[in-house]
Amino acid sequence: MFLAVRAARRSAGRCRGFWRSSVREEASRFSVEMQQTLPLNRLTPAELRLLIRQKDSRIGTTSGLAYGFQQANLLILPSRLANDFEDFCHRNPAPLPLLYRSKPGETSCPPLAGGADVRTDVSQYCVYEEGRLVKTISSLQSYSPLSSSPDVMSEMVSFYLGCSFGFEGKLKEAGVPVRNVEQGRNVSMYRTSISCIPAGAFHCHLVVTMRPVPAALLDTAVEVTHLNPLAHGAPVHIGDAALLGIQDLSKPDYGDQVDLQPGDVPVFWACGVTSIEAVLCSKPPLAFSHSPGHMFLTDIPDSPDSTIAASDITNTPRLKPSPELMPLCFPISQNPLLYSLASKAAVERIRQLEMIIGEDPGQRGIRALFVQDELLRSCLALSHSSSVAITTGFPTHYMHSPPDETDGPPGAIAIATMLLSLGKDVTLLTDRRAVEMTGAMVDEAVRTGVLKAAIPVVTFEGSGPEAAQNFLCHHGDTSKPRFDHLVAIERSGRAEDGNYYNMRGINIKHLVDPIDDLFIAARTISGVSTTGIGDGGNELGMGKVKQQVKSLMPMGEVVACDVPADFAITAGVSNWGGYAVACGLYLLHTCPSHRRYLRKGLGQEAAPTSEQLQDWSSCLPSVEKEETFLSTLVRLGIRSGKTGNLGMEVDGLTFHPTHSSLISRLLEATLGSAQIS
Template sequence: MAALAQITGYNQANVVILHKSLADDFEKFCQANSGPLPLLYRSSPGEWKCPPLSLESDIRTDCPLYRRYENGTFAGSLANLESYSEQMKDMVTFYLGCSFSFENAVQKLGVPVRNVEQGRNVSMYKTAIPCHGVGKFSCNLVVTMRPIPQDKLDAAAIATHPMKQYHGAPVHIGSPDFLGIKDLQKTDYGDPVESQPGDVPVFWACGVTGVEAVISCKSPLAFTHSPGCMFITDVKNEDAPESDSGQTPLVVQISSDPLHYSLVSQRAADKIRALEKIIGVDPGDRGITNLLVKDELLKSSLSLSHAKSVLITTGFPTHFQHQPPEETDGPPGAVTMAAMLQALGKEVAIVTDERAIDMNRSIIEKAVEQGLFDHLVAIERAGRASDGNYYNARKINIKHLVDPIDDLFEAAQNIRGISTTGVGDGGNELGTGKVKELVKKHIPNGDTIACDVAADFTVIAGVSNWGGYAVSCALYLLNTCEIHERYLRRAVGFPRLSERESWVSSLPSVSKEEKLLEILVQHGVRSGKTGNLAMEVDGLPFFNTHSDMIQSLLNVTL
C-alpha cells in the first residue's frame, strides 16, 4: 500500500468484503448501478492481494480504518482485519472506484476542491433515489457533494465525465431537495464543507452506496472501509482510463428557484439548436424573427425531460364567426408533444376551454385528466393581454370564447418547482409575455394584442405546430443522449436506450400529421389566417410547406 503521505496523485478505492455466497449478487448489483459502484476488481475468496491495483497489498491492513457489520448493523470500527483472517478465507473483497481519484483532474482545469482546501473529508449524503435492487441488496444512492463555482461547472463535468471508473460526471447539480437531502450541514458520512459565494452544490454518485448495500443484505458478518479511509492503489491519477464516447458534457441551467442544472452532450445540444433555427423562420413575414430567444427550445426540453407530469393546453378561437371557432394550429403540436412525453413515461393531460371539451376529446381520443403537474405547456393558446382581454392577430377581442387558463400559468410562477413553457408564433399566445416588449415593437397590433402572461421558456416558431414538433424531436434527442440519460437516472439502474424504437414511433411524421389535420378539418376546424376549411395551417398548405418542415426536423433528429 502507498503510504498516507503519498495519497495525492494516486487512485483510491472503496472496499466491501462479503461472504462468497453473496458475491455473485453483489457483483450484479454493482453492474446494475455502475455510477455509484464502478467495480475495479473482485477478489477470489481469501485473496488478500489486488494485483491489478497494487503489487504489494494486503486488504486486511491497507485501509486506515475499517467498519464491521453484523446482520446489517454497524458493530464497530477496526484498525485492521488480521484477527478475522480465518473468517475471511470464505469472503470476497470488492474494490470500487472512488471520487477522490478525480480531484486532481478537476483541479488541473482550475476547479477548486473545497474539501481539500478546508482539510476536511468530503460531504456524503444518503438520498431518496433507489438503486436497482439485486437479490438481498436493495438500498438508496449515496452521493458526495462538492461546492463548485458557477463559472466552473462545465469544467467539473468535462473533467469527470470520462472517468467512469471513478463515478464519472455529476448526477445532480443544484438544490439538494431534488435528491431528498434536507440540510447540507447534516452529513450522513464525512464532514460538512463550507461553500463560498457563487458556489453551486454539485453531487456525484458515491461508493459508500456499497456500505448501505451491506447494511441492506443483513449478512451475519461483513466489512467495509470507513468512509474517507480509502484503499490507496499504485495507479496514478493521470493513468486513469478515459471514455471513448467522444461526447463533451454541457451544463445548462433550467431553473433558479429551486436551483437546477441539467447535463447534455454538446452534440445533442447542437442538434436542438439546429431545430430551433429551422422552426424560427417567418413564412408570413410578420416580424416574429425579432422575438426569438436563443436556447429556449433547449432549456424547455431539458425541463420537460426532468418533469414527471405535464399539463398541455391549446386552443385559439380566432374564427369567432364560425362553429367551432378554433384554428388548425395548436392541436397537432399539442398531440405530438403529448405522444412523446407519454412514450417517455410521463403523465400527461390536455386542458382546453369548457365549451370545446367534447370536440377536443374526440380529436385527442382521451378525456382530460386531473392531477398535479410539474410542467405546464401552452401551445397556440390565446393569451391574456395587459387590459385583461384576449385578441386575435386582427385585434378582435375574443374574450367571450376563452376560459382563463392563464390563471394556472400565473399561479405556477409563485409555486416552487413548477416550470412553464409557451409555444407561439405571433406574441398573442399564452406564455409569450416573456417577449411582450419585442411583440409591441415588432408585431402588427402588438401594443394591443401582446400577451401579458410570461412563461419560464418561450419557444417561438413560424407556425406554433412546428414548435410542438421541435419539442418532441428535442425530447427524443435528449433521451437518446448518453450523458443526459445517465444524469436523468442519477447513474443508477440500466440505460433506457432499448426503448429507442418506441420513442421513434412517437416522433411526428408526415403521414401522422396529415391524418391529424384531416380529422381537424372533418370537425370543422379552419386555417388560422384564411379561415379556409382545407388542408392548411395559418394559410400554408400541408404539402409541401408543413410536410417539408416535418421532414427537415426529422432529418436533423434521426
C-alpha cells in the same frame, strides 16, 4: 469481470514484474527522514500506503492526497456473497464502479497497486456483524492470525470500488475549487431516497457525495468527472438536495459538513459508500469496509486512459470517451433549483431543430423573438416531468363557429403522444366552449393512430390565484401539485390591459377562459414549470419576450401577451414548435448522458431497447399523421389562422409543400435521412 484487471492481464508478465520490484525498491528507499519532512500531498500512493501501514498519525482521510491517482472504496465480504455483490455492482455502476474483485483470501491487488496489503493499507477500517457497525480498527491483521486460530480472511473476498477522491486532482487542475479540501474537511456524504437496483442478497438506497461548485464552472466540473468513470463519472444530480430526499445539507450521514460559498451550486456524485449501506441493509454475518473518507490508494492514474489500462505500465491501446457524448449542463428550474445534462451530440441536434422551426415563410418577423436554447431547456424540463397539462386554442375567427384555427391542436397532440410514449401522464386543457370539439378531436386522433392513447380533456373556469392554486394542486396544497409542467401552444394570451387580442387587434376575451391564471400561479408553486409556444407574441407564455413583441411585432403594443412562461419557444408556425418538442424529447431519451442522469447512474441499460426505440419513433410526428390530423380539423370546421380558409392549410401556408417539407426536415435532423421512410 472488471475493466481494470482485464486490461492489466493483457500486459506482459515481465513488465509487470519489473514494475512491482521497482515499487518495492522505491518503498525500501523511503527513509524515516523523508517521511517526516516531505508534505503528504507530494508523496506517491506507494509512499503513502507505507506510511499508513506504519500508522502515521498525519494520515486520516485521504481527500487531497495522491493527486493524479485513483482512490478506492473497499468492501470485504464472505465468499458465498461475492457473486451477488458483483452483480449488485454491475446493476448500479455509478455508485459502485468495480476496479477489482479478489480471489478468496487474496490480500494483494496486483492490477491496482504493487506490494499492497488490504489488511494494513487503509488508515481506518469498519467491522460489521449482522449489518451492525461494531467497531473501527486500524488493521485487519487480527483476522488472519499466524496461530492456529481460524483465519477469517481466507474465506473473504475483497472488492475495490472507484472513489470520487480520484477526480479531485483533475478538478483542481481545471480551476474548479474543491471546497472540502479548502476547508480541511472530509467530503459530505448523504443517504438518498433513491433505491438502488437489488441483486441477490443486496439492496439499499443510493449514497451521494456533495461538492459545492461555482455556477460558472459547472460545465468544467461535469466534463472533468465524465472523463473518469472509474471515479463515479459525471454528477447524478445538480441542484436542490430535497429532490434526492436529502432534507438538510448541514447534516451529512457520513463525512463532514462542507460549506457552500456565494455563487456555489450543490453538485452530487454517486458514492461508493453505497456499498456500506448495502451491508447495513443486507446484514451479512461479517463484513469489513474502509471508514468513509479513509480510502485505499491505488497506482492507477486518474486520466481517461485508465478506463482501459489498469496502470501506466501497460501498453494497451487507450480509448478515450467520445467528445460527442460529453455532457453539457443547463439550468431548467429555479424553484426548486435543478440543472440537467445532455450530450453535445444531442444538444447540437436540438439546436438544429430550433433553427429549422425558426424559419419564417409567412414573413411575420418571428426571428426577432428568438431566444437560443428555449427549446432545449423546455425539452429537458419535460423530460424530468411526470404529469403534464397541455393547453391550446386560439379563437381568432370570432365570426365563425367554431372560431378556432388549425395552428395549435396538431402541435399539442404531437407533444402529447410523445410524452405518453415516455410514460408521462398527459391532460389536455381547453375552454368550456370547446370541450365537445376537443373531445371529438382526441377521439379521432386515437382512432387514426395520430395519438398514442386517449387523454383527459378538462377545463378551468375559475378566477384568481386561489382557484388556480386549487386546480393545480391536490386540495390546494402547494406541496402536492397535480402537474409538474404546463405547456401552452398557440393559446390566446392575456395582454397588459386584461384583454385577449388576435393579430389584427380584435378583442376576443369573450371566447377565452382564464387559463393564464394557471401559468401565473405556477410561478409561485415549487416544482411546476411552464412552456409557451407561439409565432406572433400574443400567445400565452410569450410574456417572457414581451418587450421585443411590443417594439418589433405588428401591433405589438396592443396584442403582446403579458403572461410569461419559463421557456418561450418561438417558431414560424406554432405547430412546428410542438413537432420540435416531440423530436427533442426523442433525442434526449436516446442520449446516453441524459438517460444516465435521469436514472441517477443506476441500471445496466446503456441504450433504449429495440421495443422502446420502435415505440418512440412511431410516436414522432410524420407527414402522413399530420396530414391525417389536419384533415380531421377541417372536417370539424376549424380554419386556417391567417386566411380563414377551410382547407388543408395552417396560417395561410398550404400543407404541401410547406408544412410537409418542414416535418420531413425535422425528422431527418432527429433520425437521419436513412431512417426516414
